[in-house]
Amino acid sequence: MPDAANAATARDGRGEAPIAVSVRHVNMVYNGQHAVKDASFDLPKGNFLTILGPSGSGKTTLLRMIAGFGAPTSGNIVINGRAVGAVPPHRRSIGMVFQKLALFPHMTAAENVAFPLKMRRRDARTIPDKVERYLNLVRLGGLGDRRIHQLSGGQQQRVAIARALVFEPDLLLLDEPLAALDRKLREEMQLEFRRIQRELGVTTINVTHDQREALVVSDEIIVMDKGEIQQKAQPTETYRQPNNPFVANFIGVTNFLQGKALSFEAEGEVRFLHGDVVLRGRAGSAAASLGNGREVRGALRAEQIRIAAEEAALTGLDTVVSGEVEDAIFEGERVVYEISVPALDGAILRVFDHDVVGHTQFEAGRRVFLGWTVKDVLVFAG
Template identity: 45%
Template sequence: MSTATGHALALHGVGKRYGGFTAVEGVDLAVGRGEFLTLLGPSGSGKTTLLMIIAGFVDPSAGHVLLDGNDITALPPEKRQFGMVFQGYALFPHMTVAENVAFPLRVRRMARADQAEKVRAALDLVQLSAFADRRPAQLSGGQQQRVALARALVFDPLLLLLDEPLSALDKKLRAELQEELKALHRRIGRTFVNVTHDQEEALSLSDRIAILNKGQVVQQGTPFELYEAPRTRFVADFLGTSNFLRGQAGPGGIVKVGDLALRVACPITAGRDVLLSLRPQKILLLSPDGAADNTVSGEVVSWSYAGAAFSLIVATEDLGPLRVVMPAWNASVAPSEGLVVRLGWSAEAAVVVEDDQLQPA
């Protein structure tokens, strides 16, 4: 298969309404050439509807879809030349692997000799050449996913759209195929648009992530930017896990939470109420004489072991319960319920977020 420079995609004011229900509203999004963008959000956030609008299977109620600056909003899906990998793979059970991969070429009435060459190259790309004569039922879930990828790529699509392509796989296989999919993207240089509700998958695969909630893109950026600098409580809570601390900003980078004065490095305006997001992985268990910008004492009320890390809930008098995640290997203490600990974190560890989940009184 030939490698190709990806194509740029842009959405301007895209929305979709079904009667009185708004599935997608006012989405502005730009996908760069050769970029791997993931649409991430909970169920019902509008991410799949947005992908179907890009694919041409759903007509938007408002806005425009552009490819390389050309408006393709009214273009039917078969004219868009986009490859699509569905959640359930959608392979034809009565066809062999090679026949499944060749299907888009047959529809396009490509010469048989050219078909064979294209299919061979596509199967080589996903390392399934030896399985060309097998049927889908004779393949593992991971192999079926590779066949679906080969079929989506065999006709040299302008974009590759992926609708939860790894969700049917077990965790270990999903992690392996994430690495393969990322390597595939780098090799062929196409533009990928992926949909998932899996935060770890989005972080590991994507060049950029657009997080959706209630039909709107609430924040977009690189995985590092979104994880380290979430703008809202929703983003901080959905992408990973956070402790939320409510207090009042004071002078000199101090936030007063109860009777405790916390040092923060992010910009704050004195006199305003603020909400801090503090990742559990950024909290350390300190030795009795250990120092940190912020310290608090507490008691372990519960803990769990996940192989690589311990997850603790520590009850503190000043800040309430805090979730702490610490590496299990060579841990300084063995967690146990009732254990009294000192916690510490740097001024850079916490960031101010907008409280977009305020509950009505």
């Protein structure tokens, strides 16, 4: 993905940034199982990269190898031009925020932040200033004397960030530190991470299973599954142009239309047959894998489907089908419909209606019409 990397740096206006972290063919094998399989990527300096994946996808294992907790079975990790294979964590210049924060409960907030400076034998006279500067950076000015258990969850997060950054590490690693927070606080902290990272320009790798977080904070996203990197791209590209059905399904709410490939048209349009219904979409996999008669799946995002009471309201769309509302779930900013479509053998399509204020909600059992365009359907092999 050199294009994506270039795009990311171009957008930040930093030009061609040097590579901060280079992961090359890294494998991690536990008991004969690949926890991480042939992972390779480059991360330019100053970038915010998120490794996104379900639990067990190998994302944390990969992060811990970068941090130095466990060496790869094979492959190389290079940080700032230095191969770090067997370098222990305390000899690497890496700040890490842990899942459970791992703050030292027997120290105050300030003592926690001062800890890495002391361990790294920085000039003792500069430590108090520095600690204060970083506590201010994370907006904890004046709370340095508090013990950890006297701080709120969000404040503890901030101490952990300050502690990981105060010694100006080459790399900041975030190991799902927001996973345990309630949603509001989590979203607030996501923006904080973003702000602080931008302010300091520190190269950051974040690990999460929260797609929203990945989309919000990252310059780039790596999606992992079963130990393998599925896609590395900017957030918008990851969302718009998923590499494969896994990525398409993992990010966003996606309907899959099963079928057999019929023909490959101009401009990458693919026609495929579901029963005796012809469906159309654009190629998401290599053209060769979408040959005539092959099993294919068309990915269609829930928000791309228009819903209307009358067929006439959907004129201009490439595909229109009728269906029956099975369930309607009001989520506040949207209504999620589950609609069975007889033309697709009763397959259930999930559809978002985002104009909750302007539209009336359809009741269960109601007959409705659904429509979408060719470019909304991304066709993958298999």
